[in-house]
Amino acid sequence: MTVATRAPAHIRSLSPYQPGKPISELARETGIPEKDIVKLASNENPLGMSQKAKAAAAAALEEGNRYPDGNAFALKAALAKKVGVDMAQLVIGNGSNDILEIATQTFLTPGTSAVFAQYSFAVYPLATLARGATCIQVPAQNYGHDLDAMRAAITPDTRILFIANPNNPTGTFLPGNKIEAFLAQIPQDVLVVLDEAYTEFLPPESRYDAIAWIKKFPNLLVSRTLCKAYGLAGLRLGYAVAHPEVADLMNRVRQPFNVSVVAQAAAVAALKDQDFVEKVAENNRRGIAQLSAVFDELGLEWIPSFGNFITVRVGDGAKVNQSLLAQGVIVRPIAGYGLPEWLRVSVGLPEENARFIEALRRAL
């Protein structure tokens, strides 16, 4: 008997999350200089972060010896005002991944289950299995969520249902009215985690205000992040908006100092710089148009995307990916999601997208 064999079976059977390949790793492997490598693999912000956020983060380093404000007062005050809720409805996370973890820690135990869609975010099964709970994966419909099937899949032991809108890795989108009607049919004791990691990329006509629905659906949790459109992926900052009773439980479970001094300060400044977010959304809109036009020209099938990435069918995904890597371009193979013929490409700067396109033409 070793210590490792004593770990519970549900821990020993976890498969690790497969992140996008770091630039430094590809540089080590191929000898290509880091500056010549284009990474479009992790839905990161090609415009960096707001200069205001950067300045606030640098200033906050002065307080690096102090523990952060565990209640994140300044950040919660800014968020509460921005989204129109009480501070008691907020949970701040070390990225929204942390929010997903805290939600599962709060509500899942062995003997309970979580419902989510096929081809949806990899962290849902991971966080569910880490609690010893059961995954109920519901077949996708046109690469997106089949809400009727998800509702029908709920069992008496279901405690959480995850919806990513827009979805990752497929970029599909459910209109707000569909989600609102769905919520009305879900048992009140099932927490619906509506993961809106890409909400800032939605065109104005697709926007909806899920946070306003928490009043009538106290079992709704809306998860957001500053890691994508706001560019704080490396600093890590996410948040949840929920009923105060739900937020209170989650705030007991989370680590007391889960979000750093630097991330909190950067987030407060980032929220004030909406001009930056608009520039990011505009770059994204153009990038999606640039990439999808080329996919059409090449006769490749692609999934219309509402996120900051686009998923395209290239045939042998592993082979095309190898060729792209050899040319210094990192994208995301999604065979692990059950989509071995597809690659997910994050939108970059116009010249980064062009580098990818050039490499893709050669790879095909």
Ligand SMILES: *Cc1c(COP(=O)(O)O)cnc(C)c1O
């Ligand atoms: C990227 C992503 C997240 C988590 O991102 P964080 O960096 O932890 O905020 C959550 N949900 C979805 C669907 C994502 O794609």
